[in-house]
Amino acid sequence: MQTFLKSVEMLNKFNWPLWHWHIEVSSICTLKCPRCPRNELPETLVQDQLRLDFFKNSFTKDVIRQIERISFCGDDGDPIYAKEFLEIIQYLKQVKPTMNILIITNGSYKKSEWWKKLVSYLNEHDEIHFSLDGWDQKSNQKYRVNCDWESIITGIKTVVGHAPTITWAGIVFSFNEHNINMMKGMAIGLGMDKFQITQSTKFGYNYDHYNDSEGRDMYEPSIDNISTQGRFDRKIFHLTNKRVKQDKAIQTNLDHFQSVHATETGIVPLCMIGTKGLYINSQGYFLPCCWVGNRYNFKTYSKFLIDDLNIYKNGIENVLNNDFWEEFFENFHNLMECKTKCAAHLVNKEYATNW
Numbered sequence: 001m002q003t004f005l006k007s008v009e010m011l012n013k014f015n016w017p018l019w020h021w022h023i024e025v026s027s028i029c030t031l032k033c034p035r036c037p038r039n040e041l042p043e044t045l046v047q048d049q050l051r052l053d054f055f056k057n058s059f060t061k062d063v064i065r066q067i068e069r070i071s072f073c074g075d076d077g078d079p080i081y082a083k084e085f086l087e088i089i090q091y092l093k094q095v096k097p098t099m100n101i102l103i104i105t106n107g108s109y110k111k112s113e114w115w116k117k118l119v120s121y122l123n124e125h126d127e128i129h130f131s132l133d134g135w136d137q138k139s140n141q142k143y144r145v146n147c148d149w150e151s152i153i154t155g156i157k158t159v160v161g162h163a164p165t166i167t168w169a170g171i172v173f174s175f176n177e178h179n180i181n182m183m184k185g186m187a188i189g190l191g192m193d194k195f196q197i198t199q200s201t202k203f204g205y206n207y208d209h210y211n212d213s214e215g216r217d218m219y220e221p222s223i224d225n226i227s228t229q230g231r232f233d234r235k236i237f238h239l240t241n242k243r244v245k246q247d248k249a250i251q252t253n254l255d256h257f258q259s260v261h262a263t264e265t266g267i268v269p270l271c272m273i274g275t276k277g278l279y280i281n282s283q284g285y286f287l288p289c290c291w292v293g294n295r296y297n298f299k300t301y302s303k304f305l306i307d308d309l310n311i312y313k314n315g316i317e318n319v320l321n322n323d324f325w326e327e328f329f330e331n332f333h334n335l336m337e338c339k340t341k342c343a344a345h346l347v348n349k350e351y352a353t354n355w
Ligand SMILES: C[S@@+](CC[C@H](N)C(=O)[O-])C[C@H]1O[C@@H](n2cnc3c(N)ncnc32)[C@H](O)[C@@H]1O
Pocket: 029, 033, 035, 036, 037, 073, 074, 075, 076, 077, 078, 079, 104, 105, 106, 131, 171, 198, 200, 201, 202, 232
C-alpha cells in the first residue's frame, strides 16, 4: 500500500497573509542613487545577503506551498548582487513553479550568461523590472549614479523574448520628464512588455532638506509629476499582449482588503492584506512591511531587531507567532509609519491592491 507524507499546516495565530513575501535578499548594491536609503543613511547601513541555505531551512515545502508571490526588491540593496541569487530562484521555482516572482533591479554589471541562467529558472508567472530613469549612460547616471548602461542593455536583450514579463520602470525627475515618451519608445524598441512610471515623493516640494540654499531641488520635476500624498503614484502601460500568468495578486489583495477592517484606532493594516508583502531583510529579521523596515525612523526600525524576530535564529513559524505581535497590534496606531501609510482615510480599493 502506498503511503503519503501529510503536509503540516503552519500555525498562524495572527492571520498573517502568508501568500505574499517581500524579501531583501541583498542589501548590497554597486550604485549610489542619491535618494536611496543606503546613501541617505550610511551610518546605519548593514550590507548583508541571504544565502541558499537560509531559503532551504526557512522556506520549506510546507511554507512555500502557501506562497503565491515573492517580491525581490528591498530597502537598501539590489537582489542581483546576492551571490546565490540564481540558486535561490532555482530552488523556489523547483518547489513551486506557479509562484509569481517579481525581481526589481537596476540591472547593471551582470553578463549575458548570468541573465540567461536567470530566465532559464523563471517562467511565465514571473516578472523582471529594470529600474531605468534615463535613456543612455549619461542620462541614466544622473540619478542611477555608477550604473553601467551597456550591461543593462545586454541584460534586457538577453531576457526579452523569454517567458517572464519584462518591465521598464522609471521615476520622473527634472532631467527626464520631457523624455518619458522617448523612453517608452525605447522600451517598445527593445521588445519590453511593460512601461511603468513612478511619481516620487522625495523632492524639495515635500521635504525641504532636498532644497539647496536657493530653495531649489535639482532633481525635482514639475508639480504634476510629484506625488504629494505620502506614497508614490504610479502609471503602468502594457506594450505587448503578454501578461504575467495567473497573477492573482490584485484579486487576492482585494479579497483580503474586503475582510480586513479598520481598527478602532483608524488603521487599515496593509500588512494584514498582503499588498506590500511580509518583509524579511538581508539579515533575516522579519518586519510586517518594508515601510517599517527602512531605516529613516531608526527608533521604529530597531524595535524589530531582536533575536525573537530573526528567522535565522527562530524559524518562520516561531517568529510569526511570537507574543511580540500582540503588543504590536495593540499599539501600532502610535507608530508614525502606520499612521501615515495605513490610515483608514488613505486605504481605498486602489491603494490596498497595488504594490
Ligand atoms: C532600494 S531599491 C531596491 C531595488 C533596486 N535596487 C532598484 O533600485 O530597483 C527599491 C525601490 O526604490 C526605488 N527608488 C529609488 N530611488 C527612489 C526615489 N528617489 N523615489 C522613489 N523611488 C525610488 C527603486 O527604483 C526601487 O523600485
